[in-house]
Amino acid sequence: VLSIYYLGKKFLGDLQPDGRIMWQETGQIFNSPSAWATHCKKLVNPAKKSGCGWASVKYKGQKLDKYKATWLRLHQLHTPATAADESPASEGEEEELLMEEEEEDVLAGVSAEDKSRRPPGKNPSEPAHPEATTPGKRVDSKIRVPVRYCMLGSRDSARNPHTLVEVTSFAAINKFQPFNVAVSSNVLFLLDFHSHLTRSEVVGYLGGRWDINSQMLTVLRAFPCRSRLGDAETAAAIEEEVYQSLFLRGLSLVGWYHSHPHSPALPSLQDIDAQMDYQLRLQGSSNGFQPCLALLCSPYYSGNPGPESKISPFWVMPPPEQRPSDYGIPMDVEMAYVQDSFLTNDILHEMMLLVEFYKGAPDLVRLQEPWSQEHTYLDKLKISLASRTPKDQSLCHVLEQVCGILKQGS
Numbered sequence: 448v449l450s451i452y453y454l455g456k457k458f459l460g461d462l463q464p465d466g467r468i469m470w471q472e473t474g475q476i477f478n479s480p481s482a483w484a485t486h487c488k489k490l491v492n493p494a495k496k497s498g499c500g501w502a503s504v505k506y507k508g509q510k511l512d513k514y515k516a517t518w519l520r521l522h523q524l525h526t527p528a529t530a531a532d533e534s535p536a537s538e539g540e541e542e543e544l545l546m547e548e549e550e551e552d553v554l555a556g557v558s559a560e561d562k563s564r565r566p567p568g569k570n571p572s573e574p575a576h577p578e579a580t581t582p583g584k585r586v587d588s589k590i591r592v593p594v595r596y597c598m599l600g601s602r603d604s605a606r607n608p609h610t611l612v613e614v615t616s617f618a619a620i621n622k623f624q625p626f627n628v629a630v631s632s633n634v635l636f637l638l639d640f641h642s643h644l645t646r647s648e649v650v651g652y653l654g655g656r657w658d659i660n661s662q663m664l665t666v667l668r669a670f671p672c673r674s675r676l677g678d679a680e681t682a683a684a685i686e687e688e689v690y691q692s693l694f695l696r697g698l699s700l701v702g703w704y705h706s707h708p709h710s711p712a713l714p715s716l717q718d719i720d721a722q723m724d725y726q727l728r729l730q731g732s733s734n735g736f737q738p739c740l741a742l743l744c745s746p747y748y749s750g751n752p753g754p755e756s757k758i759s760p761f762w763v764m765p766p767p768e769q770r771p772s773d774y775g776i777p778m779d780v781e782m783a784y785v786q787d788s789f790l791t792n793d794i795l796h797e798m799m800l801l802v803e804f805y806k807g808a809p810d811l812v813r814l815q816e817p818w819s820q821e822h823t824y825l826d827k828l829k830i831s832l833a834s835r836t837p838k839d840q841s842l843c844h845v846l847e848q849v850c851g852i853l854k855q856g857s
Contacts, residue, residue: 702740
């Protein structure tokens with residue numbers, strides 16, 4: 448088995464009898480180590496220039512250029528020993544390869560938890576539970592203070608993965624947002640409802656469509672994950688259920704959502720790495736650009752201006768090529784809001800299933816308890832959902848439906 452490590456991502460390939468390489472992830476065939484390495488690196492970092500595959504690809508932990516040098520010496524080819532031992536990488540590539548080696552050391556030393564986390568499915572359209580095998584946890588209400596991206600520097604295994612990072616605007620780096628986004632009001636409605644029910648973090652999928660001609664990503668449906676973050680067995684069943692739902696609706700997996708109950712709606716270092724991974728997975732073997740959107744919801748952060756939850760989209764840009772060991776850059780994404788005509792029956796059904804799932808849970812939010820001096824948690828939920836209601840249904844009618852669902856679960 449051949450392997451490539453690049454910016455925290457691992458790629459595996461099989462050496463074929465004819466000397467070509469088959470990428471295990473997609474079954475694609477590459478004629479040389481350089482062709483495979485260049486393809487994989489550009490998936491992670493589109494700005495990556497072609498480099499040396501012999502110095503990037505490993506077999507049994509040893510770089511291919513070492514095997515090449517040994518072969519040359521054994522066959523007594525007239526190649527200077529010093530030149531044969533050296534990597535054919537360019538000067539810039541050498542620095543990058545050193546960074547990759549450091550990453551591998553980190554992975555070997557501290558990635559037991561990371562390796563236990565299931566990646567998204569191999570099929571680019573197949574969903575997989577975000578953070579499915581992360582140990583379940585109760586969210587600490589202690590406020591996490593975000594840091595600016597420029598303060599992070601290179602990756603540090605000692606850094607808290609829950610460190611929050613401020614997002615960067617595309618204008619601040621003199622770039623245009625590479626795709627447009629439109630989000631359905633029902634998506635935000637269900638996402639917000641889900642996030643309000645528990646004091647623990649929640650996750651879910653986003654279904655929609657990508658129009659390559661208009662470069663428009665339309666998010667049409669949210670699929671809540673009714674499982675605990677540490678429950679891998681249930682997560683697998685949820686994945687299959689979501690996959691079937693996407694297929695029946697003619698939708699594609701276009702992203703995921705996640706909540707920070709008591710913290711700002713900003714990505715953590717863990718969220719940034721997860722999003723970078725999902726972007727790569729959705730890209731798959733396609734040569735065209737395929738975006739993946741992340742939505743963060745903060746229902747109970749004390750810094751929110753009012754009862755309404757803060758919902759923020761983000762996308763991750765690979766770090767600069769000259770600093771490959773840096774974290775990905777969390778980018779603020781501008782999105783249009785599309786108001787649906789009505790709450791569909793499947794949205795109401797999802798809400799009922801969520802209420803039933805959290806019923807009796809120790810981290811269930813007691814909606815009748817006071818959230819502030821003026822409002823209960825139920826009042827707060829109603830106010831937050833009010834801004835996301837359909838245009839052809841009265842607010843009172845929608846809130847009556849919500850209250851009816853909550854009463855059924857009590």
